[in-house]
Amino acid sequence: MSDRLDLAFAALADPTRRAILTMLLEDDMAVTDVAEPFDISLAAISKHLTILTRAGLIAQEKRGRVKWCKLEPDALRAASVWMQGFGQFEPVNLDAFERFLEVELSPEADHSPQE
Amino acid sequence: MSDRLDLAFAALADPTRRAILTMLLEDDMAVTDVAEPFDISLAAISKHLTILTRAGLIAQEKRGRVKWCKLEPDALRAASVWMQGFGQFEPVNLDAFERFLEVELSPEADHSPQE
DNA sequence: CCAATCGTCAACCAAATGGTTGAATATGGC
DNA sequence: GCCATATTCAACCATTTGGTTGACGATTGG
Incomplete structure (x- = not known):
């Protein structure tokens, strides 16, 4: 039922996630680096990234122990x-x-x- | 804190509300008429319309006992x-x-x- | 005036959301 | 092999969300 648009708009509704997307506009980033400017736990950022991924707004690729995040337009x-x-x-x-x-x-x- | 964009995207994240917006694309409608094609209570539709209004996506104007809804672009x-x-x-x-x-x-x- | 219509309010409920902390799982460097 | 780094998992918590039902306040028509 939950349409692709549901996930996309719901993901966009959170200011932290929109900020993450804006950061990724500049360059691909590792999870830890994404988390750095925010005042919340790394686990919380990890959840946000999962939501963005499931919404199809970003893609995550693990290279070594680092997981890279990039925009998925x-x-x-x-x-x-x-x-x-x-x-x-x-x-x-x-x-x-x-x-x-x-x-x-x-x-x-x-x-x-x-x- | 909750930005205008927060409200707009959150409002758009629900398929019922997107459907309502699509209906309003055709014409302004009364609350009861908005509710008609849906399988949920009038109260639920009323809540959806409140959310759309607070997000600035629609405007509601009461004329007599009928409240008209129109898109607010x-x-x-x-x-x-x-x-x-x-x-x-x-x-x-x-x-x-x-x-x-x-x-x-x-x-x-x-x-x-x-x- | 009275009854029907339009819409919201209030109380409630289940599920989802955004956050926490602490432990667990890779992986990399030395 | 060991320790540090990178990231997720699991359990928990408070709040919000989307829905219900029933009562209520306005307004209109006959």
Whole structure:
């Protein structure tokens, strides 16, 4: 029953997890390094990463004793696509929509994160 | 603490609430009419609508004894914009996006809530 | 005015969430 | 082989969530 979108949106609802995603935008990271800036236990971070993984928002790959985390854009894109349907029902919203298309469709676009 | 995005994403994490939003895409609706296609109590729907309202995803206006619900796109747009920062860091295939447009924008599309 | 309709409130319940701590399981370095 | 490092597991806790039912307050129609 619990749809892919359920998991994605639920994962995105937590500020710690959104912060983790933002960090991973910069680079892949080990679990310990992900945990470093936060004030909660490593176990709690590990749980957050599990939730992000099951939501398909990140992937974890163990190399040696280190488990690397990297963004997995598909789920984010699915959620984004779902929301775009609502951006369109009003002319005002075409702003964001057009910016999206512009960036997304230009072959030589600079796809680096802005932040 | 709980950010606007927290509330928006948490609200979007429930399939019933996403279905409600989809219904409201068609037209503004009274609470009772929103509840009609669902198998849960009116009180439960009322709670869902409160959550959507506090998340800024819909607005409710009482006229007479009927309370009308309508989409409020700002919060959705905020969430959408947040996610686009992630959609861009990799060249994207627009497949899913185009399929979505096809379904969602066709005038005779079946937008009824799916369970 | 009275009854029906619209919607919320209150109390309750089971399950999920986000956190803790302490022990356990790899793995790597020396 | 041993110890430190990296990460998860297990048990526990408080709070939130999504649902129920029944009573309640407004409003409308006849």
